[in-house]
Amino acid sequence: MTHTQSDPSARFLSEGAPGARGVIVRVHPHDDARGALTVEELERRLLELGFVEGAQVEVLHEGLFGRDPMAVKLDDMRVALRRREARAVEVKYDEAGA
Amino acid sequence: MTEAVLSPTRMALVGNPNTGKTALFNALTGSRQKVANYAGVTVERKEGTLTAPSGRTINVLDLPGTYSLRARSPDEAVTRDAVLGRLAGETPPDVIVCVADATNLRLVLRLALELKQVGRPFVLALNMYDIAQRQGLRIDVEGLSKAIGAPIVATVATRKRGVDDLVAQAEALALSTPPGENTWREPDAEEIRAAHAQSQRIMKAFVRPPERPDTVTAKVDALLLHPVAGLVILSTIMFVIFQAVFSWATPLADGIDAGFALLGELVGQVVTHDLLRSLLVDGLIAGVGSVLVFLPQIIIVFFFILLLEDSGYMARAAFLLDRLMGVAGLHGRAFIPLLSSHACAIPGIMSARVIDQKHDRLTTILIAPLMTCSARLPVYTLIISALIPSRTVAGFVNLQGLVMFGLYATGLVSGLIVAFVIRRVFWRSASEPFMMEMPTYKAPEARNVLLNLWQRVAIFMSRAGRIIMPLMVLVWALATFPYPPEGATGPAIDYSLAGMMGHAIEPLLRPIGFNWEMSIALIPGMAAREVAVATLGTIYSVGDVDGAGGAVLQQIVASQWSLASGLAFLAWYVFAPQCVATLGVVKRETNGWLWPGVMFVYMFALAYGAAFVVYRTAVALGWG
Numbered sequence: 174m175t176h177t178q179s180d181p182s183a184r185f186l187s188e189g190a191p192g193a194r195g196v197i198v199r200v201h202p203h204d205d206a207r208g209a210l211t212v213e214e215l216e217r218r219l220l221e222l223g224f225v226e227g228a229q230v231e232v233l234h235e236g237l238f239g240r241d242p243m244a245v246k247l248d249d250m251r252v253a254l255r256r257r258e259a260r261a262v263e264v265k266y267d268e269a270g271a
Numbered sequence: 272m273t274e275a276v277l278s279p280t281r282m283a284l285v286g287n288p289n290t291g292k293t294a295l296f297n298a299l300t301g302s303r304q305k306v307a308n309y310a311g312v313t314v315e316r317k318e319g320t321l322t323a324p325s326g327r328t329i330n331v332l333d334l335p336g337t338y339s340l341r342a343r344s345p346d347e348a349v350t351r352d353a354v355l356g357r358l359a360g361e362t363p364p365d366v367i368v369c370v371a372d373a374t375n376l377r378l379v380l381r382l383a384l385e386l387k388q389v390g391r392p393f394v395l396a397l398n399m400y401d402i403a404q405r406q407g408l409r410i411d412v413e414g415l416s417k418a419i420g421a422p423i424v425a426t427v428a429t430r431k432r433g434v435d436d437l438v439a440q441a442e443a444l445a446l447s448t449p450p451g452e453n454t455w456r457e458p459d460a461e462e463i464r465a466a467h468a469q470s471q472r473i474m475k476a477f478v479r480p481p482e483r484p485d486t487v488t489a490k491v492d493a494l495l496l497h498p499v500a501g502l503v504i505l506s507t508i509m510f511v512i513f514q515a516v517f518s519w520a521t522p523l524a525d526g527i528d529a530g531f532a533l534l535g536e537l538v539g540q541v542v543t544h545d546l547l548r549s550l551l552v553d554g555l556i557a558g559v560g561s562v563l564v565f566l567p568q569i570i571i572v573f574f575f576i577l578l579l580e581d582s583g584y585m586a587r588a589a590f591l592l593d594r595l596m597g598v599a600g601l602h603g604r605a606f607i608p609l610l611s612s613h614a615c616a617i618p619g620i621m622s623a624r625v626i627d628q629k630h631d632r633l634t635t636i637l638i639a640p641l642m643t644c645s646a647r648l649p650v651y652t653l654i655i656s657a658l659i660p661s662r663t664v665a666g667f668v669n670l671q672g673l674v675m676f677g678l679y680a681t682g683l684v685s686g687l688i689v690a691f692v693i694r695r696v697f698w699r700s701a702s703e704p705f706m707m708e709m710p711t712y713k714a715p716e717a718r719n720v721l722l723n724l725w726q727r728v729a730i731f732m733s734r735a736g737r738i739i740m741p742l743m744v745l746v747w748a749l750a751t752f753p754y755p756p757e758g759a760t761g762p763a764i765d766y767s768l769a770g771m772m773g774h775a776i777e778p779l780l781r782p783i784g785f786n787w788e789m790s791i792a793l794i795p796g797m798a799a800r801e802v803a804v805a806t807l808g809t810i811y812s813v814g815d816v817d818g819a820g821g822a823v824l825q826q827i828v829a830s831q832w833s834l835a836s837g838l839a840f841l842a843w844y845v846f847a848p849q850c851v852a853t854l855g856v857v858k859r860e861t862n863g864w865l866w867p868g869v870m871f872v873y874m875f876a877l878a879y880g881a882a883f884v885v886y887r888t889a890v891a892l893g894w895g
Contacts, residue, residue, distance in 0.1 A: 209703050213460065220463040221338045222706055223378055227471070233489075237498035238594040242603075242705055244496060249375050251488070251709040253590045258704045 184266060186230065186245070187259035194231035195266035200224050202261035215261060223247050224262050279320075279328040280445045281362060283353055285386065286370030287379050288336035289583070289710035291398045294719050295370055295428035296333040299438070306726055310360045313624065313860055314349045323442050324435070332364065338378055340385045341457045344627035354389055355453065366445040367393035368437065373403035373410065373425070374485070374711070376478060380470035383419050385458070390451035392444045393421050396437055400425040407482030415477040429716045488583075488711045495584070501591050508588075509610065512575045516568050516614050517645075523567035531560030549751060550744070558743025558798060559736075566728070568614040568645060573727045574720070576607060576622065581715035586707055593705050599687040600694025602631040603705055609635070609686070612642035616853045618731055620860055628703040634693050636860060637870055640853050641686035641846065643679045649801040650844050651678055653821075657828035658837035674841075681845050685877070738855035746798040746851075750806075762810050769794040783843070783879060784836040784886035784895075793849065800849045835889035842885040847878035 183198045200219050202212040210218070224230075224247065233251065234244040242255045286292045296304075300319025309316045317333040334353050335346035342348035349358065356363025369386055371379040386393050397403070397410065416423045422440050426433035458466065495501050535552040542548040579585045585607070593603030604626050612619030619639040626632040659671050694702070748768075755766040764770050773791030780790050788810045796803030804824075808816035813823040828837070848854060854867040861867070889895065 215704065216460045217341065217458075217463060218343065218704065218706065220460060220467065221341070221378075221381075222708070223467075225464060225467045234492065234496040234590075235498065236591065236594045237502060242590060242593050244492070244590060244709060248377060249484075250378070251492070252706065253586065253593075253709055254706040255593070255704065258706060 180263070180265065182265055183263040185260050186232075186262035186264050187243075187256040189230075189232040189243070189245075189259075189264065189266065191232050191234060193266050194229070195264040197224060197226055197228045197230055197262055198265045199226060199263040200261060201263065202258075206257055206259075206261040208257060212261075215258065219258070219261060222252055223250065224252075230262075230264055279330050280323075280366065280442060281330050281332070281364045282366050282368060282441055282445070283332045283334055283364035284368050284370055285334050285350060285354060285382070285393075286336060287338055287372070287375075287382065287708075289708060290336070290370045290372040290375075290379065291428045292336060292370040293333060293723070294716065295368075295396060295398055295426060295434075296331060297719055297722050298426075298428045298431045298434050299331050302722065304722075304726065306730055309349055309358070311862070312345050312349065313862065314346050315624070316349075321438065323438050325442065327442060329438065329442065338382065339458075339463075340382070340389070340455060346627065354386070354391070355455065356391070356450075363450075364391065366441045367391050368396050368441055369393050369421070370396045370398050373397040373400045374406060374408060374481070376410075377467075377470055377474055380419065380473055381463075381466045383421070384466050384469060385455060387420055388453070388455040390453045390455075392448040392450070394437065394441050394444060395419060395421050395423045396433075397423060397425045398428055400433065401427045401430070402485075403481070406484055409479040411477040415473065418473045418477060429719070485711055491712055492587070492709075495587050496590065501587070505588055505591050508579075508584075512572070512610065513613065515575070516571050520567035520571055520614075524564050527564050527566065528560065531556055531563070535560075550747060553751075554744050554747030555740070558747065558802075559740065565615045565645060566732075569611075569618050569731060570724065570728055572611045572614045572618060573731075574724055576611070577720050577723050577727075578715050581713065581720060583710040583712045586709045589705075589707070590709065597702075597705075599690040600702065601635060601687075601690050602626050602628065602703075605631065605635040608639055609642055609683075612639040612644060615644050615646070616640040616642065616850070617856050620853065620856050621731070621734070623860070630694075630698050631703060633861065633866065634690050634698075636857060636866065637693065637873075638686035638690050640848060640850065640870065640874065641682050641689065643682040643845075644800070644850075646800040646850065647678075647844055649804045651675060651841065653804050653807075653825060653828065654837045654841055657825045658832065658834050678841060678845055685846070689873070689877075734856070734859065738859070739852050742851045742855065743798055746795050746802075750795050762812055764791060764795075764806065764809055782886075783882040784833070784839040784890070785843075785882075786832070786836065789832075789836070789840055793847075796849050797851050799852065800844065803849070834894040835886050838889050838894070839882040839886035842881040843878045845878075846874055846881050848874040 180198055200216060202215040204212065207215045228248050231246040232243060233246055236242055240256070242253050243259060244251060244253045284292055284296055296317065296319065300321050303321065304317060304319040307316045308314065314335065319331045321329050321331060323329055332353065334350040337347040337350045340351045340354060342351040352358035353361060353364065354367060367386060369379065369383050383395055403410065412423050412425070422444060424433050424437040424440050426437055428434070495504060535556045538556060539548055539552045542551060579588065588606060589603035592606050596603055596605055607625055608619045608623040611622050616639045619642065620636050623632050623635045623639065626635060655671050655674050659674050661669065661671050664670050664673065750764050750767050750769040752767055755763045759766060770791055772794050774787060777785070777787045777790040788807060791810060792803040792806040795806045805816055808820050808824050811824060811827050813820040813827065816824055848871050854871060857867040857870055858864055
């Protein structure tokens with residue numbers, strides 16, 4: 174990781190395994206997550222799809238190869254994303270699910 | 272005055288993807304729909320009309336789905352510009368209908384808040400309201416309506432419920448409310464957060480969460496998205512589609528073939544003028560027939576694509592394949608165009624529109640013609656049955672079948688390699704993110720599937736037809752003029768422009784083992800790959816290659832071509848851009864000659880290189 178979380182108890186969504194649930198505490202892309210986009214653009218796209226502070230997330234599924242991409246439950250909807258972009262989302266996982 | 276009152280009202284449908292927006296559009300307009308392109312962009316423009324109970328005509332525009340007016344793809348840019356009333360060549364809508372999935376309101380409320388800033392009157396359609404009721408979801412419609420400042424209508428598009436009410440509300444609103452001031456501008460991250468917070472507050476106040484939330488999707492996903500079982504099921508589904516494309520389509524394709532042969536015969540009897548008859552029968556009817564023969568396969572491919580899309584499985588397939596396709600630098604959704612391309616590259620290239628990102632889409636278009644389309648099969652079949660012995664190798668594998676499989680695999684693998692090279696060498700920019708909603712599973716509606724199927728087939732016919740017809744005439748003219756001199760003994764095509772071109776390129780093709788007959792066959796073969804077989808039939812004067820002539824042609828090829836030449840011809844056909852219709856469609860889909868040019872050059876280079884290597888290797892092995 175080339176950057177750290179703001180909240181020491183938070184972890185990246187990309188680190189979650191199926192079954193892990195928690196609350197999004199920060200949406201904050203860094204250069205290692207952005208790919209072809211600017212960090213600003215990735216942040217807005219994540220927000221528009223519902224990755225926003227306070228939203229409930231649960232990791233549901235992951236791909237066979239490199240455990241990528243991942244499918245998460247995001248409040249009432251299901252969203253697929255790659256782990257690289259998931260590095261832009263910081264989650265405070267529940268004790269049990271972590 | 273009456274005229275002014277009854278002038279048509281323009282309504283535009285806006286909404287998140289997967290909200291049943293297209294189903295609502297179908298419920299509103301039925302079959303009174305027109306599909307075209309927006310001026311200057313390859314974005315589908317779907318418009319329909321309906322007559323309101325008041326007698327007024329309402330034009331309905333189905334805009335591409337989006338989560339935000341802040342456009343990220345050409346499709347979404349169309350939605351934004353249409354809503355803002357600044358789309359070139361379009362009149363701004365009088366009223367906007369914002370279509371929402373009643374069971375998934377949070378994101379669409381944020382979109383509705385953006386629409387409110389635009390100032391145009393809008394109605395919120397709470398679609399799939401029956402599902403919300405079944406789940407025990409309570410929505411305070413009145414309160415919600417006040418909070419977003421727009422009337423709300425509950426609808427069930429698939430059962431046409433609430434549709435009349437929606438029309439009445441939208442019409443009344445369009446008449447009573449002039450557009451207000453537009454204060455919308457692209458929101459930054461903080462403004463999106465603020466809008467989320469606001470929609471969250473609205474949700475808390477007026478929507479009570481479901482008592483019996485949907486559990487089916489989670490259970491089905493546990494199986495379909497299982498890392499191993501999911502891939503096995505996906506392969507099975509793809510295998511079934513593949514089977515259907517080739518086995519179900521055969522009787523229909525044979526029927527079309529016979530129909531065009533009969534039509535040609537009838538026209539041939541009626542038209543007495545030799546040249547005109549040749550143009551009609553050998554040029555137009557045979558040419559168009561040779562393309563229409565693929566229509567059954569294309570219908571079957573589109574049918575399965577629609578089923579996969581409407582059920583919600585398509586997003587799952589893209590999820591499962593994203594990593595595998597990603598190795599070659601392709602997007603998970605590229606599998607749809609590539610699967611379609613095994614029937615015909617033209618619908619494959621057209622369906623690449625499902626990929627939002629420009630570079631991902633172009634890469635997919637560029638490799639689509641490398642997939643083994645069915646027009647290659649007659650050529651493969653002729654050469655394989657003439658030159659490859661039908662014997663069993665390794666105990667149980669038929670050698671002919673093995674070669675056929677090898678040709679399919681070569682096409683697919685080289686397509687992936689080309690994609691890899693394009694993404695790693697030419698477009699080294701890091702890839703765009705893969706982020707998408709995975710909708711709740713739904714049983715596809717027969718009516719919607721059939722309506723959309725008809726639409727896609729009609730689009731294929733009109734687009735492909737407009738490109739194919741003139742090309743067929745051109746290729747016919749090349750193969751017909753000039754006429755052979757009096758008393759000529761060789762086949763007429765030998766004296767034509769196509770013959771001259773064949774002879775002219777023959778020296779270039781000699782290093783890869785092609786004789787002059789093969790070289791000439793390539794020229795009319797540009798119309799459609801399988802025409803090369805008919806041309807070889809003409810050159811060797813064997814008569815009808817679909818009938819008895821086929822076996823004769825096979826014997827001639829077996830006795831006159833070396834194995835090395837035959838293999839080189841096969842290698843050529845795996846790669847060569849032997850299809851002007853494909854190039855024409857690429858020009859259309861990419862708005863210019865650059866990409867078809869790139870495709871033509873790279874595919875010819877690959878074809879020549881592959882045929883050269885195959886020929887030289889085969890000669891070295893003593894098969895010359």
